[in-house]
Amino acid sequence: MKQITDFTIVERKALGEAYFTLTLQHPQTLPPIEAGQFVEVEVRDCNDVLLRRPISIHDVDTEHNTLTLLIQIVGKGTRKLATLQVGDTLNLVYPLGHGFSLKGERPLLVGGGAGIAPLLHLAKCYNERGIRPTILLGGRTERLIPARDAFTPYGTLLLTTDDGSLGEKGMVTQHSRFNDNYDHICCCGPTPMMRAVGRHALQHDIPCELSLENMMACGIGACLCCVVKSDGGHLCVCKEGPVFEATKLTNWIDS
Amino acid sequence: MINLSTDIHKLHLKNPVMTASGTFGYGEEFADFFDVARLGGIMVKGTTGERRQGNDYPRMAETPAGMLNAVGLQNVGVANFCKEVYPRIQHLDTNIIVNVSGSSIEEYCSVAEQVNELERIPAIELNISCPNVKKGGMGFGTKPDMAAQVVEAVRKVYGKTLIVKLTPNVTDITEIARAVEAAGADSVSLINTLLGMAIDVERQRPCLSTVTGGLSGPCVKPVAVRCVWQVAHAVKIPVIGLGGISTAADALEFLMAGAKAVEVGTANFIDPAVTMKIVDGLEDYCQRHGIQDINEIIGII
Numbered sequence: 197m198k199q200i201t202d203f204t205i206v207e208r209k210a211l212g213e214a215y216f217t218l219t220l221q222h223p224q225t226l227p228p229i230e231a232g233q234f235v236e237v238e239v240r241d242c243n244d245v246l247l248r249r250p251i252s253i254h255d256v257d258t259e260h261n262t263l264t265l266l267i268q269i270v271g272k273g274t275r276k277l278a279t280l281q282v283g284d285t286l287n288l289v290y291p292l293g294h295g296f297s298l299k300g301e302r303p304l305l306v307g308g309g310a311g312i313a314p315l316l317h318l319a320k321c322y323n324e325r326g327i328r329p330t331i332l333l334g335g336r337t338e339r340l341i342p343a344r345d346a347f348t349p350y351g352t353l354l355l356t357t358d359d360g361s362l363g364e365k366g367m368v369t370q371h372s373r374f375n376d377n378y379d380h381i382c383c384c385g386p387t388p389m390m391r392a393v394g395r396h397a398l399q400h401d402i403p404c405e406l407s408l409e410n411m412m413a414c415g416i417g418a419c420l421c422c423v424v425k426s427d428g429g430h431l432c433v434c435k436e437g438p439v440f441e442a443t444k445l446t447n448w449i450d451s
Numbered sequence: 452m453i454n455l456s457t458d459i460h461k462l463h464l465k466n467p468v469m470t471a472s473g474t475f476g477y478g479e480e481f482a483d484f485f486d487v488a489r490l491g492g493i494m495v496k497g498t499t500g501e502r503r504q505g506n507d508y509p510r511m512a513e514t515p516a517g518m519l520n521a522v523g524l525q526n527v528g529v530a531n532f533c534k535e536v537y538p539r540i541q542h543l544d545t546n547i548i549v550n551v552s553g554s555s556i557e558e559y560c561s562v563a564e565q566v567n568e569l570e571r572i573p574a575i576e577l578n579i580s581c582p583n584v585k586k587g588g589m590g591f592g593t594k595p596d597m598a599a600q601v602v603e604a605v606r607k608v609y610g611k612t613l614i615v616k617l618t619p620n621v622t623d624i625t626e627i628a629r630a631v632e633a634a635g636a637d638s639v640s641l642i643n644t645l646l647g648m649a650i651d652v653e654r655q656r657p658c659l660s661t662v663t664g665g666l667s668g669p670c671v672k673p674v675a676v677r678c679v680w681q682v683a684h685a686v687k688i689p690v691i692g693l694g695g696i697s698t699a700a701d702a703l704e705f706l707m708a709g710a711k712a713v714e715v716g717t718a719n720f721i722d723p724a725v726t727m728k729i730v731d732g733l734e735d736y737c738q739r740h741g742i743q744d745i746n747e748i749i750g751i752i
Contacts, residue, residue, distance in 0.1 A: 423508050
């Protein structure tokens with residue numbers, strides 16, 4: 197059940213210039229949260245910002261009733277969120293959308309940019325099923341792969357950078373272990389990355405889920421602003437997604 | 452006991468707060484947040500003769516104190532509405548009003564006729580003001596004779612309360628309001644979105660796939676209050692006010708300007724439970740000002 201509620205910020209970590217994490221605590225038990233679900237964050241006291249900002253859930257700690265959000269500073273809304281401090285309250289509408297299916301015995305999780313965010317909770321969810329996924333993160337350069345150390349306990353971590361400053365040089369699809377024997381792929385990242393990964397999965401008949409991050413207004417399927425042109429027509433990324441099976445997005449992947 | 456109920460033609464609203472079409476789905480998306488039966492009414496998604504996919508993404512751009520949208524009437528079509536959606540929502544104890552859209556007079560009439568058969572739909576809101584479709588929509592709402600023609604035609608096939616939604620993108624909105632009143636409208640709702648545009652200067656491209664779109668949100672409120680005030684003085688049929696309402700004080704502005712009820716739109720995206728705060732706020736206001744009946748303040752300006 198979705199709710200509108202205030203959280204208190206209990207931790208704030210800067211991850212270079214472009215990213216930061218906020219850990220938020222709620223006085224009550226959190227509802228069940230699927231990996232890949234997101235929150236709509238209210239941006240207060242900012243004249244230019246009217247709408248909430250959709251942010252994926254990076255981590256969940258049910259023992260302490262905390263959520264962690266990994267946020268990339270991209271515009272005025274996220275810039276304002278970056279000024280929040282420990283002790284401040286943050287109003288969320290959550291949990292929103294449909295998450296990953298957690299299928300596969302040998303899953304590959306691929307992420308880039310802010311798309312890395314949902315993969316941590318996803319890796320932990322796989323761990324709870326006794327599965328250690330392979331986690332492949334890519335970025336233009338070393339400092340643009342945030343929070344990577346958090347992943348190491350939960351799977352085999354592989355890295356690529358366009359400039360070779362970390363991990364293998366090149367794109368995620370060029371990594372030497374990208375073609376290993378995976379039976380499921382989950383990807384969240386920039387559109388070109390998701391299209392490339394989706395295309396690979398379709399070609400090799402590997403079940404694949406892509407988590408899209410279209411611009412949203414409501415986040416609950418009311419405004420129909422965030423649509424993706426799926427093979428069956430326009431679907432709301434917020435409500436029918438953000439996680440979609442690649443087989444439903446073949447036209448989008450090839451567009 | 453304060454009376455918040457108002458009447459729009461034959462419709463009885465338990466309070467004057469409704470939700471605007473295209474901002475509230477079919478009400479189902481909001482059921483987690485509050486009891487939607489507490490609303491005065493729900494204007495469900497704009498419904499056309501056939502299923503429509505709407506415009507391409509991007510369809511939305513945030514602007515100062517507002518947003519542009521170019522959804523373009525994506526909807527399941529009237530047949531699917533009647534067959535699939537209506538059975539799911541008909542039990543709701545509030546006024547469920549269907550926003551009827553189309554590209555031709557025949558399409559408007561066909562949708563209205565089919566909705567007329569639905570027992571639990573007491574009214575339609577005829578949308579002659581959508582700025583985001585190539586054919587029809589706002590084209591019908593910007594010329595008094597065209598507006599009158601659509602309303603006359605729909606009036607012949609639709610027997611229940613007929614609300615006509617007006618566009619502010621005209622030289623004189625009262626002219627259109629008078630034309631649709633004379634053609635048989637039972638009520639008018641206003642304003643639909645203002646035609647607007649935004650450009651992403653870094654990419655040197657329009658923000659919307661359609662280039663232009665409809666502006667809504669707090670930034671349009673003063674325009675909307677002005678339109679409502681003008682129309683309320685120009686016609687005898689009840690006026691429903693909308694445009695940028697996000698608080699009880701906003702709603703009160705519209706009521707004082709002459710609206711017998713209001714619709715809340717964009718604010719639903721920011722706070723899905725905002726309408727309940729507005730209903731509670733209206734009651735608080737009445738209490739503070741010693742008002743027994745909300746109708747006492749309607750049209751006092």
